Amino acid sequence: MTFLMDTIKGMLIGIANIIPGVSGGTMAVSLGIYDKLIGAVSGLLKNPRKSIAVLLPLVLGCGIGIVGFTYAVEYLLSHHTFVTCMAFVGLILGGIPVLFASLKKELAKKSAGIGLSGILAFALLFALAAFLPMMNAGDEVLKTFSVTPGTMLSLFFVGVIASATMVVPGVSGSLVMMILGYYYGVINTIKSFLDALKAFDLGGLAHGFALLMPFGIGVLLGIFLIAKLITFLFEKFGVQTYCAIFGLIAASPFAVFYNTGALGSLSGGGQVILGVILALLCGTVTWKMGG
Numbered sequence: 001m002t003f004l005m006d007t008i009k010g011m012l013i014g015i016a017n018i019i020p021g022v023s024g025g026t027m028a029v030s031l032g033i034y035d036k037l038i039g040a041v042s043g044l045l046k047n048p049r050k051s052i053a054v055l056l057p058l059v060l061g062c063g064i065g066i067v068g069f070t071y072a073v074e075y076l077l078s079h080h081t082f083v084t085c086m087a088f089v090g091l092i093l094g095g096i097p098v099l100f101a102s103l104k105k106e107l108a109k110k111s112a113g114i115g116l117s118g119i120l121a122f123a124l125l126f127a128l129a130a131f132l133p134m135m136n137a138g139d140e141v142l143k144t145f146s147v148t149p150g151t152m153l154s155l156f157f158v159g160v161i162a163s164a165t166m167v168v169p170g171v172s173g174s175l176v177m178m179i180l181g182y183y184y185g186v187i188n189t190i191k192s193f194l195d196a197l198k199a200f201d202l203g204g205l206a207h208g209f210a211l212l213m214p215f216g217i218g219v220l221l222g223i224f225l226i227a228k229l230i231t232f233l234f235e236k237f238g239v240q241t242y243c244a245i246f247g248l249i250a251a252s253p254f255a256v257f258y259n260t261g262a263l264g265s266l267s268g269g270g271q272v273i274l275g276v277i278l279a280l281l282c283g284t285v286t287w288k289m290g291g
Contacts, residue, residue, distance in 0.1 A: 003057045009033055010061020015069045017062070018174055018187070019091060033058070041223060070190045077184060085262040086275030087282045089253045092175060094286030099245060106238040118243035125247030129179050130254055145185050145211050152214045158182045159218025179248070179255040186215065 009028075017024035028034040040054035076084040107113065145151050158180055162173035177183040189211050196204025233241045257263055266272070 006033070006054075006057035007061035007064075010058035010063075011065035011068075012061075013058070014062035014065025016065075018066050018069050018073060019088070024173065044224070067190070067194060070187055070194070074184075074187050074191050077187075082262045082266045082271050083275045083278060085256050087278040088178075088256050090279030090282035091286045092249060092252050092256070093279075094283030096246075096249065097287055099242060099249070103239070103242040103246075106242060110239060112239070114239060114243060117240050121240040121244040122247040122250075125244040126251045127247075129248050129251035145189055147207055147210045152211065155182070155186075155211060156214040156218040158186075159215040160222040161218075163219040163222030175252055175255075176248075179252060 013024045013028055028037050036054060037058060040051040044051040044055075145155070158177060161180070162177045174183055177186060189208055192204060193208030193212060195201075196208055
């Protein structure tokens with residue numbers, strides 16, 4: 001029964017990780033398994049049998065959640081781009097109160113203000129998050145990846161960065177991928193790989209595997225290695241780290257709309273109204289989940 005429940009919780013974490021703005025770490029906290037998950041990851045080398053027993057149902061469920069929700073996200077971004085992006089923005093901004101509460105606790109613990117270093121951290125991440133999307137063509141994110149050494153290396157590093165942020169409550173790895181301009185491409189690659197698997201298309205399987213393998217290796221390395229660095233940053237430079245995250249979030253709506261070309265797909269006032277309603281609803285969901 002525990003295995004089944006952990007598998008279901010893993011599915012919810014997987015779905016959360018694939019939606020920009022929703023933190024898999026926050027979902028794990030909400031489900032009451034964050035400490036168990038981080039403990040299993042940290043103790044994998046010291047006590048592999050116990051850690052694997054904990055991680056197996058969670059990883060299995062996470063994979064099922066990602067695979068099952070990939071089709072939904074791909075369809076929504078392709079056919080209802082603006083409304084879907086508004087929902088994403090609501091999910092992103094809804095996490096601000098939770099992060100703000102964490103920042104207040106950090107400030108109280110340090111008995112200090114944000115200071116110049118916090119302001120600089122915010123400005124740096126804001127500028128970076130706003131600049132990176134402009135390095136991609138407006139609709140580049142909607143295209144499929146080609147199997148080239150450069151693409152494979154890029155996917156490896158994107159996997160490292162995204163997975164490292166996935167384990168931090170309040171930070172969305174999918175949002176980071178969207179800012180970098182790789183989110184839709186990864187989603188489309190997963191979908192194409194699954195389509196090839198169903199059709200037993202060997203060429204499609206080889207193409208998808210060549211792209212997803214470096215990304216997957218990067219994800220694993222990010223979880224086990226760089227996540228420790230992020231933990232260190234929160235312990236030693238908590239205020240500056242939170243300010244940097246706020247800078248990332250403040251610039252993220254621009255990244256979401258720019259990377260998907262959502263404004264170009266806007267066709268009427270009805271979409272705007274529906275988008276605003278969905279943004280408010282999704283923001284409330286994230287806020288309640290984080291609280």
